[in-house]
Amino acid sequence: MGVAETVSTGAISRHWLVTELAALAIPLIEAALLVNAAGFAEQSVLAGPALVTLVTDAITGVPLTLHRSWVQANGKKAAVEPARMLLGGHRKAGGVIRLWPDEAVTTGLAVCEGIETALSMAHAYTPAWSCIDAGNLAALPVLAGIECLVIGADHDEAGLRAAQDCADRWAAAGVDVAVVAPKAARADWNDSRRAAA
Numbered sequence: 001m002g003v004a005e006t007v008s009t010g011a012i013s014r015h016w017l018v019t020e021l022a023a024l025a026i027p028l029i030e031a032a033l034l035v036n037a038a039g040f041a042e043q044s045v046l047a048g049p050a051l052v053t054l055v056t057d058a059i060t061g062v063p064l065t066l067h068r069s070w071v072q073a074n075g076k077k078a079a080v081e082p083a084r085m086l087l088g089g090h091r092k093a094g095g096v097i098r099l100w101p102d103e104a105v106t107t108g109l110a111v112c113e114g115i116e117t118a119l120s121m122a123h124a125y126t127p128a129w130s131c132i133d134a135g136n137l138a139a140l141p142v143l144a145g146i147e148c149l150v151i152g153a154d155h156d157e158a159g160l161r162a163a164q165d166c167a168d169r170w171a172a173a174g175v176d177v178a179v180v181a182p183k184a185a186r187a188d189w190n191d192s193r194r195a196a197a
Contacts, residue, residue, distance in 0.1 A: 049078075053115060055086070055095040055132065058141055061102060065090035067132060069115070092132060094141065100127030107145065111166070112152030113137050113159060117188045121152045128152075138162035142173040153181040154188040 050068040057064055066087040070078035077083055086092050096111070099118055110125035112118050118130040131137040134154070138161070149170050153163030160181065167177045182188065 051115075053097045053130075055092060055097055058094055058096045058143065061098070064095045065092060067097060067115070086132075092136065094139065095132060095136060096140070097130040097132065099129055105146070108148040108150070109143070109146050110150040110152060111137065111140060112188070113154055113162070114188065117152055117154070120188075121150075125150045125152075134158040134162035138165040140166050140170075142170055142175065146170075146175060148176045149178075151177065151179045152188070153179050155181045155184060156186050159188070 049072070050070050053067045053069075054063055055065045055067055056062060068085050068087070070080055070083050072078050097115055097118070099115070099122070104127045108125075108127075110118070110121050110128040111131055112121055112128070113131055113133055113136075115130045118128040122128045131140055137151070137159075149167075151163045151166055153159050163179045163181070167179050171177045
């Protein structure tokens, strides 16, 4: 396997996505998800394979940073802390992970915090983007041309508050907004899909 392969050919990333995301929906923009077989060792005890995603400015699409999720060759999340990291020294604020390209985003968009959650939500709502965390979800700027926004809230205090902050701002701009959250407390949509599998 090469140093960086797309999810369509990267065996480790494909295995991780399938085992961790129970019947995932592979996004249209496969180049957004890469596996780096050499891995990263920055501020982590693991130098191994990592799922690498590009974080771009929500409005301009300009690259901001990289998000890394360490994985094992067997497809499981790596047992390290932190298991996920952003590339240091770069801006995350205002960033999203475009799991579907701008061309696929016409009048509707689904957003949530994490990558796994976005891919799980994509079984019901597409296109879907990850906002990385609750802070970015809460501050997601209103995007021109979007008439309907579905917000996948993590069912915890920070997640519900972030989803409501985002919903209020978008609704005030005249956008139809729906907030959906799993019934189980402290769960996200990926937890819900895995529990149902």
